Amino acid sequence: MGEGERFQLGxxxxxxxxVVSSVSIVIxxxxxxxxxxxxxxxxxTSWHLLVTFCSLHVALKMKFFEHKPLDQKTVTGFGILNGISIGLLNLSLGFNSVGFYQMTKLAIIPCTVLLxxxxxxKRFxxxxQIALLVLLLGVGIATVTDVQLNALGSVLSLLAVITTCVAQIMTNTIQKKHKVSSTxxxxxxCPYQSGTLLISGPFLDWFLTNQNVFAFKYTTQVLAFIIISCLISVSVNFSTFLVIGKTSPVTYQVLGHLKTCLVLAFGYLLLHDPFDWRNILGILVAxxxxxxxxYFCTHESQKKVSEEATQPLQAGEGESDRLIGVENGSGGVVTDAVAQKAPEWKSNKDLHA
Structure with a gap:
């Protein structure tokens, strides 16, 4: 199996x-x-990230991956930015209608493309661009219902979109620039992401729900679901970094909208959520x-690979042509020299005669 095939398989x-882990954790x-x-x-979410870090730390001790030091400022800023983006998305949901929040999520793709x-x-x-427009139209039809605007909610949504886009772009660029794996x-x-949310999470949740997370009655059933959610989150967080690193932030967002469609479908099938023709039409368009x-991404990537493959061949052919030209030129010189020497040899022969 070639390197390209292994990359595609990965x-x-x-x-x-x-997709599987995200849909599972949403349900x-x-x-x-x-x-x-x-x-x-x-x-x-802060517990999710904390469990993810602990799981990766165990994996590191078991030699499943190697630790590669990174610039501390880069990692710290990146981790805190990720934590802030999560908090802002939750605040956006709290201060806006569900419909406007869905529009906020839809805005992440065009914002990422723009940035x-x-x-x-980068050129798209x-x-x-047309494919992304069709996708966003479909998801919008399926998910956006009541759209109610307010000043604070709009500002929070704008900040959430910008921080999310920048964080996802950084996820891709840091991996490629510093040659580190997603793991x-x-x-x-993870420590900076979870730390940011562990500190701010209880306050944000109290602000949004008017309830204290520490005063909540944790039954056995609640604890069981929290543990399951945290375990699934390890796969979610790992696959998120993996997908963005292997593809691009835009592709990850496209995948996110696929998850949204699947969640709508599973919600109808498993939880009997309301479902109408608009949801069906939107999912189909999406x-x-x-x-x-x-299709277009695959076509363009194959075209790019074929172009890169032909460039060395063309360079090789050009080099061969130059070598042939030199050989022909040197042959001409030798021939001329022989032609010039021939009369001299003959004249010498005549003299000896």
């Missing part, structure tokens, strides 16, 4: 792991929040956008 595995958390009344989302175009000089073809980056940034995006 990418497919990362995407699959991300688990939905039962935890809706059915059991545990509404402390930010604090729960990568402006600051990283017209085909990919190494996640391990080093799936068309995802298929188009996947």
């Amino acid at each position: 990418t497919v595995g990362a995407l699959t792991l991300s 688990c958390n939905k039962a935890l929040i809706s059915s059991l009344g545990f509404t402390f989302a930010t604090t729960l 990568e175009t402006l600051f990283l000089a 073809s017209r085909s990919i 190494q980056l996640l391990y080093q940034s 799936l068309i956008g995802m298929v188009l995006y996947s």
Whole structure:
């Protein structure tokens, strides 16, 4: 199996792991929040990250991966930024209607495209732009219902979108720039992410729910769901960094909208959530956008690989042409020399005669 095939297989595995784990944790958390009344989302996320760090620390001790030191300022800033983006997304949900919050999540893709175009000089073809537009239209039809605006909620949403985009772009660029794996980056940034949310989480949750996470009655069932959620989160966090590192922030967001569609479908099938023709139409349109995006990305990547493969061949052919030209030129010189010497040899022969 070639290196390219292994990379593609790894990418497919990362995407699959991300979808399965994310859908699983959403269903688990939905039962935890809706059915059991545990509404402390930010604090729960901090526990997720803490368990992820502990799991990776055990994996490091067992030599499953190697520790690679990174610039401390980069890791600290990256980890804190990730924690802030999570907190802002939760605040955005708390201060806005569900419909406006869904629009906030939809805005992450165009914002990411804009930032990568402006600051990283990345180019997105017209085909990919159209595919993303179809995807966003479908997800919007399926998820956006009541849209109510307010000044504070809009500011929080804007900050949430910007911090999320920057954090995801940094996830990709740090891995490539410093040549670290997703596991190494996640391990080093997790303490700062979890620390940020462990400190701010209880206050944010109290502010949003008017309830104290430490005063909540933790039944056996609640604890069981929290433990399951934390265990699944290890896979979610790992696959998130893995997908962004292997693909791009935009692809990760496209994958996120696929998860949204799957969650809607599973919510209808398993939890009997309300489902109407608008949800079905939106999911179908979104799936068309995802298929188009996947097709155009695959087509462009194959085209790029073929172009890169032909460049060395063309360079080799040019080098061969130059060598042939030199040989022909040197042959001409030898021939001329022989031609010039021939008469001299003959004249000498005539003299001796």
